[in-house]
Amino acid sequence: MxxxxxxxxxxxxxxxxxxxxxxxxxxxxxxxxxxxxxxxxxxxxxxxxxxxxxxxxxxxxxxxxxxxxxxxxxxxxxxxxxxxxxxxxxxxxxxxxxxxxxxxxxxxxxxxxxxxxxxxxxxxxxxxxxxxxxxxxxxxxxxTLEDLPDEFVTRENDFLAERFAGHPSVAPTTAVAPDGRVWTTGGGEGAPVTVRGTAPEILGWLCGRRDGSALAVEGGTLPALPPL
Structure with a gap:
């Protein structure tokens, strides 16, 4: 709540x-x-x-x-x-x-x-x-994104992952942080993709502040996200 x-x-x-x-x-x-x-x-x-x-x-x-x-x-x-x-x-x-x-x-x-x-x-x-x-x-x-409070990063990743969930232009994507936190998003056409990186790096990609080049991508290419 x-x-x-x-x-x-x-x-x-x-x-x-x-x-x-x-x-x-x-x-x-x-x-x-x-x-x-x-x-x-x-x-x-x-x-x-x-x-x-x-x-x-x-x-x-x-x-x-x-x-x-x-x-x-x-x-x-x-x-x-x-x-x-x-x-x-x-x-x-x-x-x-x-x-x-x-x-x-x-x-x-x-x-x-x-x-x-x-x-x-x-x-x-x-x-x-x-x-x-x-x-x-x-x-x-x-x-920087790394200076943001950890709880804030988690909640904003939750929000943005939900925002893009089911988006037809975003392939099904699972983002995984080193500490085990997981966010799922997308759901459009394309093979499922797994993205791995720190929670701030994932946030940077989700909110359009970073290009995602620091993320490791498995199963395809990093999905291009619609503008917020």
């Missing part, structure tokens, strides 16, 4: 880590490229702030974003801001999300996210945690 209270504390801790890491940078670093193609670090920080606002909307029964165009325009507008402004925004918008998430609510209710995706309200804190942790990696400031 998802423990949203525990996840909210994890969000708080992850946000503090990100703010501490970026606080060692300067305005010039914000304009530099992130690890996400086409986005500067300023884009990543702006996205994190606006995502927190969007999740408050979801918690309070409003559309996540007014539109995809508005979402993109807001990120472009905010990306060039100075570092101090960016960090204040991440801090304040993140605090507003945590405050909204501590209001009495029916956490078993179904909520609607972007593009009509639905989920249990209880999973929103973990979704925010994913945003903060993976985008901390994307900032390219020394925090």
């Amino acid at each position: 998802t423990d949203h209270v525990r996840d909210l504390e994890a969000v708080r801790e992850a946000t503090d880590r990100l703010l501490g890491a970026m606080g060692k940078s300067d305005d010039g670093a914000v304009a530099e490229p992130s690890l996400l193609p086409g986005w500067s670090r300023g884009h990543v920080l702006a996205h994190l702030s606006r995502n927190a606002d969007a999740l408050v909307n979801v918690l309070q029964g409003r559309p996540m974003y007014a539109s995809s165009e508005t979402r993109d325009a807001d990120i472009e507008r905010d990306a060039p801001r100075p570092l101090a402004t960016q960090l204040d925004d991440v801090r304040e918008s993140g605090a507003a999300f945590l405050a909204a998430a501590t209001e009495p609510a029916d956490w078993s209710r179904t909520v609607t996210l972007r593009n009509g995706v639905t989920d249990s309200a209880s999973r929103l804190p973990f979704r925010r945690l994913v945003e903060v942790e993976l985008h901390h990696v994307d900032l390219g400031v020394g925090y």
Whole structure:
């Protein structure tokens, strides 16, 4: 069962880590490229702030974003801001999300996210945690997939493996970590494939942050995954 209270504390801790890491940078670093193609670090920080606002909307029964165009325009507008402004925004918008998430609510209710995706309200804190942790990696400031908390890596691998399960373009795939953790995904045409590697390397492949070249593949070639 998802423990949203525990996840909210994890969000708080992850946000503090990100703010501490970026606080060692300067305005010039914000304009530099992130690890996400086409986005500067300023884009990543702006996205994190606006995502927190969007999740408050979801918690309070409003559309996540007014539109995809508005979402993109807001990120472009905010990306060039100075570092101090960016960090204040991440801090304040993140605090507003945590405050909204501590209001009495029916956490078993179904909520609607972007593009009509639905989920249990209880999973929103973990979704925010994913945003903060993976985008901390994307900032390219020394925090890598290997630095992510082990429990987070396992849960995100669980989520992504389930997301691609049964996908017609992904061959049946079993991913195995050295410690025995196993994730199964895919289910489309093609012979079954086994992928072996560390849990962070498997996560990098599943979330599109790494090309999978560090993984050992048995029974065929590494499946190309659809974009998230």
